[in-house]
Amino acid sequence: MIEPPEITPAAKAERIRETLGLSRPQFAAHAGLKFGTLNKQLNKGQDLPWKTIDAICCAFNIPHKYFSRDNTILSIQPDPMIPDLPKSFAPSVTQFVRMHILEKYGRLRGQDVMDWIDEQGGEISDLDGICQAVDIYQPMSPDENIPKPLKLGPVSLSTRLLEIQDENHFERRLTTFNSTILDNVKAAHLRVSQESFPFDDVTFEGMIDGKKITVRYRRLIRRVKMKGVGDVTLLHAEQLSL
Numbered sequence: 441m442i443e444p445p446e447i448t449p450a451a452k453a454e455r456i457r458e459t460l461g462l463s464r465p466q467f468a469a470h471a472g473l474k475f476g477t478l479n480k481q482l483n484k485g486q487d488l489p490w491k492t493i494d495a496i497c498c499a500f501n502i503p504h505k506y507f508s509r510d511n512t513i514l515s516i517q518p519d520p521m522i523p524d525l526p527k528s529f530a531p532s533v534t535q536f537v538r539m540h541i542l543e544k545y546g547r548l549r550g551q552d553v554m555d556w557i558d559e560q561g562g563e564i565s566d567l568d569g570i571c572q573a574v575d576i577y578q579p580m581s582p583d584e585n586i587p588k589p590l591k592l593g594p595v596s597l598s599t600r601l602l603e604i605q606d607e608n609h610f611e612r613r614l615t616t617f618n619s620t621i622l623d624n625v626k627a628a629h630l631r632v633s634q635e636s637f638p639f640d641d642v643t644f645e646g647m648i649d650g651k652k653i654t655v656r657y658r659r660l661i662r663r664v665k666m667k668g669v670g671d672v673t674l675l676h677a678e679q680l681s682l
Contacts, residue, residue, distance in 0.1 A: 450481060450488055452506060456496065553574060565667040574676045576591040586611055586622070588611070597677035597678070629661070640659055642677075655679060
């Protein structure tokens with residue numbers, strides 16, 4: 441009887457990374473490991489030091505026994521310290537873990553979004569965890585004054601800051617802002633179709649429900665393709681210190 445080839449610890453680690461949709465640098469960063477060291481270990485494709493295995497298991501809530509020689513079943517467990525999310529927000533355990541890792545409930549960095557888009561070849565889908573933290577708009581034309589949202593991420597900065605309820609509420613909320621803010625928003629949406637326009641730092645000052653709000657954020661705005669939709673404008677805002 442021919443024994444099936446053994447799945448090495450390095451191959452098992454790669455399976456975890458691929459299941460979560462992470463690049464090797466992202467995988468190393470979330471596990472608290474040096475990318476260069478982990479990359480060499482994975483390239484060798486054999487055993488992994490206990491320190492590496494322990495870091496991966498602790499970071500992604502995976503039982504240590506997964507790396508034993510007789511275990512080939514990958515089981516990613518929900519972290520008991522993370523509050524439950526609605527089923528529509530986390531359609532599977534894998535999706536739940538991916539969103540927890542990448543988004544940190546709205547603390548996703550703009551560079552993480554850029555890396556994600558590049559790894560997807562400039563195409564995203566509504567099922568991508570990244571969509572929970574970004575806003576998606578129709579491409580804006582010069583004769584329009586307000587961008588039309590297709591989907592607002594439930595943990596995006598604009599949704600949380602402006603307390604947006606839905607896409608229609610967003611448009612009503614935006615019309616209450618002064619012309620300077622609206623002109624800045626329009627200019628950013630128009631420029632994205634004309635040139636590479638990745639990041640800019642913005643200071644927002646406005647009244648929301650009678651309260652003055654001041655916030656600085658790093659804006660990423662980029663034209664991407666969305667499966668089943670076509671060209672869309674993706675916007676992500678990373679809050680900065682005042």
